[in-house]
Amino acid sequence: MEKITLTIDGKEVTGIAGQTIMEVARENGFHIPHLCYHPKLSKTGACRLCIVRINNTMLKASCTEPVVSDMKVITEDEGIKSIRKWLLGLILMEGDHNCLYCDADGDCQLQAYVKTYEVEQSKEDFPVIEREIDYITSNAIKRNENRCILCGRCVRACKEIQVSNVWGLCERGSSTHLIADDDKKIGESTCVKCGTCVQYCPTGALTFQPVLGKGPNWELKKESSICIYCGVGCKIDFYTNKEGLLVKTMGHEDGPNDGHLCVKGRFGFDFVQSPKRLTKPLIKKEGQFQEVGWNEALDFVAQKLSAAKEQFGPDSIAGLSSAKCTNEENYVMQKFMRSVIGTNNIDHCARL
Numbered sequence: 001m002e003k004i005t006l007t008i009d010g011k012e013v014t015g016i017a018g019q020t021i022m023e024v025a026r027e028n029g030f031h032i033p034h035l036c037y038h039p040k041l042s043k044t045g046a047c048r049l050c051i052v053r054i055n056n057t058m059l060k061a062s063c064t065e066p067v068v069s070d071m072k073v074i075t076e077d078e079g080i081k082s083i084r085k086w087l088l089g090l091i092l093m094e095g096d097h098n099c100l101y102c103d104a105d106g107d108c109q110l111q112a113y114v115k116t117y118e119v120e121q122s123k124e125d126f127p128v129i130e131r132e133i134d135y136i137t138s139n140a141i142k143r144n145e146n147r148c149i150l151c152g153r154c155v156r157a158c159k160e161i162q163v164s165n166v167w168g169l170c171e172r173g174s175s176t177h178l179i180a181d182d183d184k185k186i187g188e189s190t191c192v193k194c195g196t197c198v199q200y201c202p203t204g205a206l207t208f209q210p211v212l213g214k215g216p217n218w219e220l221k222k223e224s225s226i227c228i229y230c231g232v233g234c235k236i237d238f239y240t241n242k243e244g245l246l247v248k249t250m251g252h253e254d255g256p257n258d259g260h261l262c263v264k265g266r267f268g269f270d271f272v273q274s275p276k277r278l279t280k281p282l283i284k285k286e287g288q289f290q291e292v293g294w295n296e297a298l299d300f301v302a303q304k305l306s307a308a309k310e311q312f313g314p315d316s317i318a319g320l321s322s323a324k325c326t327n328e329e330n331y332v333m334q335k336f337m338r339s340v341i342g343t344n345n346i347d348h349c350a351r352l
């Protein structure tokens, strides 16, 4: 692979032919503001916020511009700053970007840049098309197109990561807007509720329904763990609110799942805090389940298994293990069935 040497803000760095300025800059610890760019998606160069100055003259979108030997890149100067400010101002003019009542307040890339560049909402009279908010038809995703900046990240994420192709941009010019399938409500579309589009949305245009009303974004605490649903072992970031309630999950971008989650990992967490959840062993006594201690429960199981083995032989007993357990737990389970009980009747819920 051909190595390319260039300078970014005066520092000599090395990239590979075919890489963009944005990619080489990120690998070398530079932050270039961006909205439509996401490292896991194809590049469109739509928002132009990532402009950089090349060889002290031209301005180019760094997310699409390939690196060239001896290139001199400036990521920000006074001219670039004022263009970024102007671009952000244009975005604010279209749609409704009032953070006070936005679900993404505190977790919005647009908001962060508007604060960084001290952009003020323009008072100019700009004809804005008000779009209907869809917060009823899907219990997973809320769509508020008035907050959409047409970066197309949801469209590309749905197409390139989930491969569902639900989202699209239709019409032209200032009428351009986001549609699901052939302009359906989310709940009536072919959306599979994986939530990938929400994870990639840089504003409050697409948000998760379950988290709404459970506390502001800046109060949520993040913990990374592994999904408990199947053997893939997707890495998840779990978010809890001030009261300790689990309210949201996000795919952890550096996990084996590359940040992606299915509908179960994304939304199937309500059981964690369900009052119906079994947390203590139960033994049926006189026709009624009664809570008992672990020692009593384990002695009871051991006694019943021994009795069945003695009376009907080891093959009268079967064990069913679970994808929700760790590899080690599954190993111990099969070992127990084979070595202690003496049967090969051991299976796993993954084949049910």
Ligand code: FES
Pocket: 033, 034, 035, 036, 037, 044, 045, 046, 047, 048, 049, 050, 051, 061, 062, 063, 064
């Ligand atoms: Fe490069 Fe949008 S981030 S054009």
